[in-house]
Amino acid sequence: MKYSAQVEKKLKKFKTQKLVLRPTPISRLEQISAQLGVPDLFIKREDLTGLAFGGNKSRKLEYIMQDVIDSQSDVVITWGSVQSNWCLQTAAAARKFGIKPILLLFQTYETEGIMDGNLLLDFILDSDIRIMDAKKGQVVKAEEVEALLEVVQNQVVEWGHKPYIIPIGGSMVGGSMKKPLGAVAYVDVYLELRRQMESLNKKADWIVLASGSGGTQAGLAAGARLCGDDTKVAGISVSEDTKGFSQEIREISEDVMTCLDLKTDLSEEDILVFDDYIGAGYGTLDKNVTEAIKMMAVHEGIFMDPIYTGKAVAALLDLIKKSIIKKDHTVLILHTGGTPVLFPYKKGIEKFLTKS
Numbered sequence: 123m124k125y126s127a128q129v130e131k132k133l134k135k136f137k138t139q140k141l142v143l144r145p146t147p148i149s150r151l152e153q154i155s156a157q158l159g160v161p162d163l164f165i166k167r168e169d170l171t172g173l174a175f176g177g178n179k180s181r182k183l184e185y186i187m188q189d190v191i192d193s194q195s196d197v198v199i200t201w202g203s204v205q206s207n208w209c210l211q212t213a214a215a216a217r218k219f220g221i222k223p224i225l226l227l228f229q230t231y232e233t234e235g236i237m238d239g240n241l242l243l244d245f246i247l248d249s250d251i252r253i254m255d256a257k258k259g260q261v262v263k264a265e266e267v268e269a270l271l272e273v274v275q276n277q278v279v280e281w282g283h284k285p286y287i288i289p290i291g292g293s294m295v296g297g298s299m300k301k302p303l304g305a306v307a308y309v310d311v312y313l314e315l316r317r318q319m320e321s322l323n324k325k326a327d328w329i330v331l332a333s334g335s336g337g338t339q340a341g342l343a344a345g346a347r348l349c350g351d352d353t354k355v356a357g358i359s360v361s362e363d364t365k366g367f368s369q370e371i372r373e374i375s376e377d378v379m380t381c382l383d384l385k386t387d388l389s390e391e392d393i394l395v396f397d398d399y400i401g402a403g404y405g406t407l408d409k410n411v412t413e414a415i416k417m418m419a420v421h422e423g424i425f426m427d428p429i430y431t432g433k434a435v436a437a438l439l440d441l442i443k444k445s446i447i448k449k450d451h452t453v454l455i456l457h458t459g460g461t462p463v464l465f466p467y468k469k470g471i472e473k474f475l476t477k478s
């Protein structure tokens with residue numbers, strides 16, 4: 123049996139809830155390809171998943187919501203930054219199954235106009251929103267929110283409800299989640315994109331994406347190795363240093379393989395993390411990112427968010443410039459969504475794009 127068929131068979135053993143319109147499209151970036159002299163530059167539109175303005179988190183939630191439903195919980199609790207795409211997607215998915223979302227939102231960066239972007243959408247979803255101050259420029263870690271989660275969890279139990287805690291990003295084991303379900307979803311996405319590229323008679327040399335909690339990258343990397351492909355999965359870190367983060371991603375990948383009951387060795391090359399593009403910290407906007415956002419909009423009519431895919435594409439341009447990614451390579455950008463976050467960043471975007 124081909125490796126990919128074996129992986130597919132293992133994935134079929136997982137029950138899921140349907141949230142995603144699949145396959146999300148892949149298209150060639152015609153104008154940007156011509157400009158950069160990289161003929162085989164493609165984008166996979168995970169921003170078009172169909173749930174709450176789309177994004178990679180819809181994929182993860184197909185697996186996670188099944189676990190929430192199986193556990194007979196009626197409240198989900200999760201956390202993220204104040205404009206978190208993860209929290210928005212979780213709230214929307216929960217509402218679809220009649221489950222109440224509680225969102226702990228940390229102000230890890232400053233944005234203007236609080237009731238804007240994802241926060242506005244969280245509010246429309248009638249989420250129980252709790253906003254807290256936090257250290258700027260860093261993603262809040264599980265250890266930091268543990269005490270708070272316990273308080274909220276006890277409160278939910280006192281109300282007579284059953285809570286399910288989902289760790290930030292839905293990537294790793296933790297809270298009520300006993301398997302790295304979000305990352306498992308991205309093994310499935312790897313198979314999907316592999317089939318799509320095959321139908322174009324292409325094979326990706328590189329998949330480039332933004333990496334936050336690492337689950338998306340971990341799932342794709344596990345998928346590529348389990349299929350026996352040499353596709354490089356390049357994670358552009360939005361907050362963490364390469365050393366510690368690549369270890370975390372490796373652990374998630376290994377947990378994914380254990381969970382699929384499949385095994386292959388991961389070399390250092392298999393978990394590629396670039397931390398040179400974090401800039402002034404998580405959630406901070408800079409000129410390169412803003413210009414990448416403009417370039418994608420002006421030449422392809424595609425909008426990217428300022429925290430994740432905008433950063434990944436700014437990084438890709440630099441990796442091509444430095445010949446780390448060669449012009450004759452086949453490159454697939456994974457657009458992971460999050461576009462509502464463009465709006466609360468309006469002042470910064472205007473500042474960087476206004477010619478003086």
Ligand SMILES: Cc1ncc(COP(=O)(O)O)c(C=O)c1O
Nearest residue numbers: 207334335336337338430458460
């Ligand atoms: C829009 C967007 N892209 C990418 C990511 C990164 O995904 P992961 O947390 O799986 O690394 C996130 C995570 O929050 C996100 O919201």
